[in-house]
Amino acid sequence: MQPLNFPGYTFRFKNRQNKELIFDIVRKKFMVLTPEEWVRQHVVHYLHVDKQYPLSLINVEKQIILNGLKKRYDIVVFNSDGSIHILVECKAPHIRITQETFDQIARYNFNLNATHLMVTNGLAHYSCQMLFDEEKYRFLKEIPEFSR
Template sequence: MQALNFPKYSFRFKNSENKISIFDTIRKKFVVLQPEEWVRQHCVQFLVKEKKYPKSLVNVEKELKVNDLKKRYDIVVYNPNGSIRLIVECKAPNVSISQSTFDQIAQYNLVLNASYLMVTNGINHYYCVMDFKEKCFLFLKDLPDYKL
């Protein structure tokens, strides 16, 4: 797999039926290693190890409904009170981050109401904080570390 713009992390892999899988520490199972999954697993490690988000507040690949359509978010980080702190949209490294990527995460946030948004393809990372009063997001240089 391609080198990404994240710190180096160690992962568990297994090969089964000629498919390589990577162990997801959040879902506690092996998942098929695809380019987007490679980015997602690096991002989870980044959030837990660098930004100090508790693993117990991180959720990966769950379904949500947006305008009666079933969608799946990549990563959500909760606050201890159950509200959502952060949504992360992961793309494969060969996928450019475009306006449609931001539109996608903004649509998810209409339902989830997260305070922060992150979009990454493993190479480029974009961080935003929501301004609910003005109904827009403001770009940040970095994602804040976890604090209670």
């Protein structure tokens, strides 16, 4: 897999039925190593190792219902009260991050009400803080670190 714009992390890999797998430390199982999964695992490690979010507050690839349609979010980081602190949308490195990508995460956030959003293809990362009272968002250099 191609190098991404994240610090170096140590991953566990294995092969099964001619497919390369990567271990997901949140789901605690091996997942098929697709380009998007490669990005997703880097984000999980970034949030846990560099930003100090406990694994118990990180959730990966869960189904949600939006306007009666089944969708999946990539990564959510919860606050200790169960509200959503960060919503992350991961794309494969060859996918450009566009306004459409941001619109996708914004639609998800109508239901989830995360205070921070992150969109990444592993090469480019965009983060913002939601300003609900003002009905807008403010771009940030990076996602904030965990604080109790």
